[in-house]
Amino acid sequence: MADALRIEHLSKTFPGQSALVDVDLDVAAGEVHALVGQNGSGKSTLIKVLAGYHQPDPGGSAWANDEPLTLGDGDAAAAAGIRFVHQDLGLIGNLSTVENIALTAGYTTGVGGHIRWRDDVRRAREAMDALGLGSIDVKKPVDSLPPSQKTAVAIARAISGWEEGANLLVLDEPTATLPGADVERLFEVIHRLKERGVSILYVSHHLDEVFELADRVTVLRDAHKIATVPVAGLDHGGLVELIVGHRIDAATASVFGSDASSVLRVRNLHGGNVHGIDLDVHEGEIVGLAGITGSGREHVLELIAGQLPRDEGDVVVDGRVVKNYNPRSAIDAGIAFVPADRKVRGTVGPMSVRENLTLSDLTPHFVAGRLRHKRERDETHSWIHKLSIKTPGPEAAIGALSGGNQQKVMFGKALRLAPKVLLLAEPTQGIDIGAKDQIHSLVDQAAQEGVATFVATTDTDELVRLCHRVLVIVDGQIVAEISGGDISAEKIEHTQLQTSRRSA
Amino acid sequence: MINRLRLDKYSALYLWAFFMVLFTILRPDTFLTTTSFKLVTQENVINGVLALAFLIPLATGTYDLSIGLNMSACLVVINWIAKNTDLPQGVGLLLGLGVCLLAGTISGFVVVKLKVDSFIATLGMSQILTAFVLFVSPQTISGELSDAYKNVGAAQFFGLQRFVWYLLILAIIVWYVLEHTPLGRQMFATGGNPEAARLTGIRTDRLRWGSLIASALVAGFAGVVYSWKVGTYGQSIGPGYLFPAVAAVFFGASQLKGRPNVWGAMIALYALAWGVKGLNLIYTTQQWIRPLFEGVSLLAAVALASRNQIIKIRKRKTPIGQAVLEDLGVSPKEAAGA
Numbered sequence: 042m043a044d045a046l047r048i049e050h051l052s053k054t055f056p057g058q059s060a061l062v063d064v065d066l067d068v069a070a071g072e073v074h075a076l077v078g079q080n081g082s083g084k085s086t087l088i089k090v091l092a093g094y095h096q097p098d099p100g101g102s103a104w105a106n107d108e109p110l111t112l113g114d115g116d117a118a119a120a121a122g123i124r125f126v127h128q129d130l131g132l133i134g135n136l137s138t139v140e141n142i143a144l145t146a147g148y149t150t151g152v153g154g155h156i157r158w159r160d161d162v163r164r165a166r167e168a169m170d171a172l173g174l175g176s177i178d179v180k181k182p183v184d185s186l187p188p189s190q191k192t193a194v195a196i197a198r199a200i201s202g203w204e205e206g207a208n209l210l211v212l213d214e215p216t217a218t219l220p221g222a223d224v225e226r227l228f229e230v231i232h233r234l235k236e237r238g239v240s241i242l243y244v245s246h247h248l249d250e251v252f253e254l255a256d257r258v259t260v261l262r263d264a265h266k267i268a269t270v271p272v273a274g275l276d277h278g279g280l281v282e283l284i285v286g287h288r289i290d291a292a293t294a295s296v297f298g299s300d301a302s303s304v305l306r307v308r309n310l311h312g313g314n315v316h317g318i319d320l321d322v323h324e325g326e327i328v329g330l331a332g333i334t335g336s337g338r339e340h341v342l343e344l345i346a347g348q349l350p351r352d353e354g355d356v357v358v359d360g361r362v363v364k365n366y367n368p369r370s371a372i373d374a375g376i377a378f379v380p381a382d383r384k385v386r387g388t389v390g391p392m393s394v395r396e397n398l399t400l401s402d403l404t405p406h407f408v409a410g411r412l413r414h415k416r417e418r419d420e421t422h423s424w425i426h427k428l429s430i431k432t433p434g435p436e437a438a439i440g441a442l443s444g445g446n447q448q449k450v451m452f453g454k455a456l457r458l459a460p461k462v463l464l465l466a467e468p469t470q471g472i473d474i475g476a477k478d479q480i481h482s483l484v485d486q487a488a489q490e491g492v493a494t495f496v497a498t499t500d501t502d503e504l505v506r507l508c509h510r511v512l513v514i515v516d517g518q519i520v521a522e523i524s525g526g527d528i529s530a531e532k533i534e535h536t537q538l539q540t541s542r543r544s545a
Numbered sequence: 546m547i548n549r550l551r552l553d554k555y556s557a558l559y560l561w562a563f564f565m566v567l568f569t570i571l572r573p574d575t576f577l578t579t580t581s582f583k584l585v586t587q588e589n590v591i592n593g594v595l596a597l598a599f600l601i602p603l604a605t606g607t608y609d610l611s612i613g614l615n616m617s618a619c620l621v622v623i624n625w626i627a628k629n630t631d632l633p634q635g636v637g638l639l640l641g642l643g644v645c646l647l648a649g650t651i652s653g654f655v656v657v658k659l660k661v662d663s664f665i666a667t668l669g670m671s672q673i674l675t676a677f678v679l680f681v682s683p684q685t686i687s688g689e690l691s692d693a694y695k696n697v698g699a700a701q702f703f704g705l706q707r708f709v710w711y712l713l714i715l716a717i718i719v720w721y722v723l724e725h726t727p728l729g730r731q732m733f734a735t736g737g738n739p740e741a742a743r744l745t746g747i748r749t750d751r752l753r754w755g756s757l758i759a760s761a762l763v764a765g766f767a768g769v770v771y772s773w774k775v776g777t778y779g780q781s782i783g784p785g786y787l788f789p790a791v792a793a794v795f796f797g798a799s800q801l802k803g804r805p806n807v808w809g810a811m812i813a814l815y816a817l818a819w820g821v822k823g824l825n826l827i828y829t830t831q832q833w834i835r836p837l838f839e840g841v842s843l844l845a846a847v848a849l850a851s852r853n854q855i856i857k858i859r860k861r862k863t864p865i866g867q868a869v870l871e872d873l874g875v876s877p878k879e880a881a882g883a
Binding site for chain 1: 724725726727729730731733734736737738740741742743744745746747748803804
C-alpha cells in the first residue's frame, strides 16, 4: 500500500538559523504517526512547510499517495488531500458547527443557489456522530462548546468528505490547550478515526499521547531527524532519550548562596492551568520555571502579576500582599512584569519608543503640572545607551524596531521602576542571538543589584544560562526543583517530560 | 518633492490654503471678508465643541455616538426650565449639564461593567436621550431665554462672540490634558493597546468610563453654546451635528501626529468649513453640495493617510532579515507551540 505521505531531504533555512536539515518522514496509509521534539526542534516548521506557509529550501521532495507533491504550496497540499487541524483550530467562533463545516466543505445548494440548510445540518450531525459526538447541538455557535468539542468540530471539518480524495489528517498539538478530562474525550475521537483507517500525522509534546495513540514516532532534535521507530518497541525513558539526546551545556548555572531573604513569596497558587504551587524567590536570585506547553508554566507569572485572575492563593512581596487580578497592586508592591507575546501585551503600537518606555511611571517627568517631554527624551536616551537599543531615536515608532530592540525597550520600561521582583515570560522569544545575549546580561545585572528574578521560559538553554534554581511544573504542580550545579538542559527536559496529567 | 510636503500629515492645511486661494479668485468680493471670517468662525463653534467631545473618549479607543443627543438633552432642559419655572437660567444650565453627566455615567457603566461595545452602548444611549428630549418637550420652545443669559456667551469680545473664545479655551484644556499630562498619555495608551496598558498598571476601565462622562459634559456644553447663540429648542436639533464632529476628528487624526489630536481636528473642521463657505457662495441654492463635499473630503483625506500607512507596511516586508524572520518564522505564538 502506498504511503500517505513521504518526504525526503527536506531542509528549511531562516536567515541565520536552520530550522530543518535534510529531514525525511513517511506516514504509512492508515497509521497514526507521531512527530515529537523539543521546542525549536523543527516540528512546527515542518508542519508549516507542509501547509504551504513556509517555502522549503530547494532539494527536498515529497509524495502523497505516490503522487509527487510540491512542498510549500498550500493549494497543492489541499489537492493532495492533506487536511490540517492547527493548534488554534481556525474555527469561526460565532458560527455554528453546521456553518463551520459548510464553509470548508461547501454549502449544499438548491435551485437558485439557496442553501439547503436541512442537508447541511444532516451532514454536520453525521460528521459529529462519526466522532462519537452525535449529541452536541450542531446549531449552537462553536464558541459555546467546551474545548474538546471545539477540537472535534475542527477535526470534523477537516475530514468532511474524507472519502472523496482525502489522504492525511495533520493534527498539530490538538491537546496543548485542553484540560485533562477533555483530552480523554478527544482520544476517543482519534481512536474512532483510527478505526476508520484515517492516516494521521500527530504532533505533540505529550509523550503519553504518543504511547496511547501512535503506531510509529519520528523524533526531531535541533532541526535534524533523529529516528523513526515503532512505538511498540519503545519505553518512556527511551523516547525521552531520543528527544533530549546527550548534550553538553555551553554555559552552566552559578550557585546561589541561600542566606538572602525571600522577597517574592507565593503560596497555594491556583488559577488557569495552575493547581496549587508554592514558591519563594530571594533577593538577587534568579529562579526559572520550566514546563511543557499546557503544564501551567505559561500561567504562573500572569497569575502573580495580575494579568489572570487567581482562583486561590497569596502573593506577597516583602511583606506586602498583592491583590488578585490587579496589575496596579502588583506594580505598587514592587513587581515588574515583562510579558510574553510582546505585540499583544507589551508594546503600545501607535506610540513611540519614548512613550512606550516612560509609560510604566510618568510621575518623575510630571513637573509643575506638565509632562516634560524633554526630560522623557533625556531618560529615553540614557536607556537607549544603557541597553544598547538600536533605534533611530526616542521618537521612532516602537513598531519600526526589530523584535530584540523592542524587547529591550520593554526591559527598560520594567527596570526603570527599580523593581524588587522582576517577572520575565519568554524574555528572548523570537529575537536574534546577539540581542539574546545582551538581554541575558541585563538579567544577570539586575539580579546582582538585588532584584529577585523569576523567569518562565520554554527555552531550556536559557534556564541553564540564567538560573540559580529551576522549578519544573507538570500538570499545574511543581514536581521538581533543580539547583546550582545540577541544572542542565538534559535534566530539565527529562524532568518536564517525566510525569504527566494522566499517568500521575 | 511630494514626500517633503508631507501630504499625509498636513493635507488639511494644504486643502485649507487651496480653498482660500480658489474662492478668493472666484468670488473676490464676498469670500475673504471680515464678515465671512466672523461668520465661518462663529458658525462652527458648536461643531468644534462636539468634535472635542468625540475626541476625548476616542483617545481611549471608545466611541461616543451620543454626543449629538447629549447636546439636545442639555438644550431642552435649559429651555424647559426657562419656560416653566422661575428658577434662574443658570440653574437650568447646570441641570442640563447634570442630565448629560448622568447619561455619560450610564454609558460608562454599560461599556465598562456590562462590557457592551461602546459603539452600541452609546447608540443605545442616543435613543434613550431622544426619548428623554421628546418626553420633556415635543414642541419647539423659543423666546424664553433672556438676553442677559444669552450675552454670557454671545456678547462680543475682541471682535468675535465670546463662545469662540470659550471653544479656544476648551480646546487648549483638552490639548493640554491629552498631550501634556500623564492622564492623557495613559488615555492614548489605553486606546493604543488596552491589554498592555492594563498590565502597565493603568486603570483602563476608569479612564474609559471617565472619558465618556467628560464627552457627555462637553457635548452638553455644545447645547449650552446653542442656547446662547440661537436660544431656541427644537426636537430635530442635535443628531445632525454628529457627522461634522466625527469627520473633523477622523480627518484630524490623520493630521500632524498620526493619532486623534485637538489641533488636527480643529484645522480639519475649519478647512472644511471654509470649503463649504466658498461653495455656498458659488452654488447658492444647491443644498446637496455641502454633504457631498464633506463626505468626499473625509474619504479622500483618510484614504490619503491610509495609503501612506500601506506603503510603509509594504516597504517593511521586503528586506529579508530579522523582521521577516519574526513575521514568518518565530512569532511568539508559534514558538510557544513549536
